[in-house]
Amino acid sequence: MAQKTSELPTWSSKWAFILAATGSAVGLGNIWRFPYIAGENGGGAFVLVYLGCVLLIGLPLLMSEILIGRRGGHNPAKSMGLLAEICGQSPWWRWIGFLTIVSGLLLLTYYNIIAGWTVAYIFKSPSIVTLPPSEIPALFSALIANPWEQFLWLSVILISLFLVISRGLKDGLELINWIMTPGIIILLSILLIFVCRLDGFQQGIRFILQPDFSALTAHGFLDALGHSFFTLSLASGSMMMYGAYLNKETSIPRSSLTVAGADTAVAIIAGLVIFPIVFSFGLNPNAGTGLAFETLPLAFQKMRYGSLLSMAFFTILFFAAFTSIVSLVEPAVVWVIENFHVTRTTATLINCLLLWIAGTILILSLNYWSDFTPFGLTLFELATYVSANILMPVGGLFIAIFMGSVVHKRIIEQELGWLSTTLSFRLWYFIIRFVVPIAILFIAIRALGLI
Numbered sequence: 178m179a180q181k182t183s184e185l186p187t188w189s190s191k192w193a194f195i196l197a198a199t200g201s202a203v204g205l206g207n208i209w210r211f212p213y214i215a216g217e218n219g220g221g222a223f224v225l226v227y228l229g230c231v232l233l234i235g236l237p238l239l240m241s242e243i244l245i246g247r248r249g250g251h252n253p254a255k256s257m258g259l260l261a262e263i264c265g266q267s268p269w270w271r272w273i274g275f276l277t278i279v280s281g282l283l284l285l286t287y288y289n290i291i292a293g294w295t296v297a298y299i300f301k302s303p304s305i306v307t308l309p310p311s312e313i314p315a316l317f318s319a320l321i322a323n324p325w326e327q328f329l330w331l332s333v334i335l336i337s338l339f340l341v342i343s344r345g346l347k348d349g350l351e352l353i354n355w356i357m358t359p360g361i362i363i364l365l366s367i368l369l370i371f372v373c374r375l376d377g378f379q380q381g382i383r384f385i386l387q388p389d390f391s392a393l394t395a396h397g398f399l400d401a402l403g404h405s406f407f408t409l410s411l412a413s414g415s416m417m418m419y420g421a422y423l424n425k426e427t428s429i430p431r432s433s434l435t436v437a438g439a440d441t442a443v444a445i446i447a448g449l450v451i452f453p454i455v456f457s458f459g460l461n462p463n464a465g466t467g468l469a470f471e472t473l474p475l476a477f478q479k480m481r482y483g484s485l486l487s488m489a490f491f492t493i494l495f496f497a498a499f500t501s502i503v504s505l506v507e508p509a510v511v512w513v514i515e516n517f518h519v520t521r522t523t524a525t526l527i528n529c530l531l532l533w534i535a536g537t538i539l540i541l542s543l544n545y546w547s548d549f550t551p552f553g554l555t556l557f558e559l560a561t562y563v564s565a566n567i568l569m570p571v572g573g574l575f576i577a578i579f580m581g582s583v584v585h586k587r588i589i590e591q592e593l594g595w596l597s598t599t600l601s602f603r604l605w606y607f608i609i610r611f612v613v614p615i616a617i618l619f620i621a622i623r624a625l626g627l628i
């Protein structure tokens with residue numbers, strides 16, 4: 178087996194990798210987005226389609242990204258370039274790796290702001306319970322309208338990010354994931370036990386688990402596909418970068434399956450926590466993006482220990498967001514280190530400053546500059562649109578092509594170990610070569626509004 182040429186460190190153990198990759202996958206997407214898109218698309222029916230997408234499209238691509246990262250052994254751009262050269266193809270493939278890094282950074286520009294809102298709500302929780310219900314939605318609009326407050330929370334996020342990332346793999350990334358990833362699971366389980374006793378529990382469970390196929394549309398199907406991408410942190414450099422720190426002994430298929438399984442479990446548990454609360458207090462499950470910041474606080478207000486529950490919920494959201502944020506910035510930090518030969522501290526500082534400037538501009542686009550709407554979207558909306566609807570699908574498409582047509586089958590077989598002798602391998606290879614590209618083309622056509 179060819180040796181890695183990299184000087185990058187490796188995770189302390191297989192579990193350190195699994196926790197970090199799970200921390201990356203479990204994010205705002207699971208706890209904030211998944212429940213409301215499931216709510217909009219017929220609950221259980223959507224969940225089934227989503228499970229299919231994770232298994233059929235997300236998981237094979239997740240394995241590919243970890244494989245490319247481990248074999249390449251560098252930042253995603255260099256890993257893809259090197260691997261292409263080894264396979265006798267153009268080193269220009271590095272631009273696809275670079276695209277995934279840019280896509281991750283762009284995603285971060287708005288993800289950091291939402292993470293800031295979650296911290297704001299941890300602190301607002303005690304006062305939420307004392308407000309008249311009519312003022313709860315106004316609390317959220319007031320936050321969005323206030324650039325200073327958002328700037329403060331964005332700064333808190335970025336300073337924390339700097340402190341964690343500049344400490345490196347073991348003392349920074351690993352440590353934070355050892356604390357926060359189990360923290361998400363423990364806190365969420367406590368909330369689940371609590372909601373079991375609510376009147377609306379049965380109704381909530383039925384809503385999320387009982388399939389109503391009549392509510393499922395073609396759009397719902399493509400939403401599930403797009404979300405399976407986002408939730409597994411694909412095409413944004415994170416999984417390739419985490420793969421580059423992985424030792425040769427860890428099985429890629431098994432750990433990918435564990436990560437995808439844990440990610441899906443958290444999304445479903447989040448739904449099982451949120452909907453019983455929503456139904457118990459006669460609220461609307463279709464509040465879309467406002468579900469977490471507007472609908473749920475209304476319920477917390479009426480619950481015993483409401484402020485504690487609210488604090489726990491927003492702490493879960495914050496932990497979920499932060500463990501994703503660290504994975505999103507890491508590829509860009511390593512790219513700067515490897516290209517400009519600066520220290521990790523300098524590379525982290527450069528990235529955090531860049532994100533701070535971009536974040537500030539996006540915050541202003543939510544209030545003072547909300548009239549500036551190129552392509553009919555505010556800058557905040559434009560950043561979400563371009564990263565999720567353009568860069569991620571394009572990146573995913575090329576990663577699948579890279580895996581299916583550029584990387585030699587012999588290399589893939591070496592990396593996948595035992596799997597390469599089984600029927601599953603042939604299935605996986607077929608999926609990567611044909612099914613994933615076609616599925617992504619559909620997401621792209623949908624994203625561009627053509628169907």
Ligand code: PHE
Pocket residue numbers: 201202203204205206207281284407408409410411413415501502504505
């Ligand atoms: N998977 C994260 C979520 O569900 C988002 C994310 C995307 C994180 C891409 C890293 C890379 O919220």
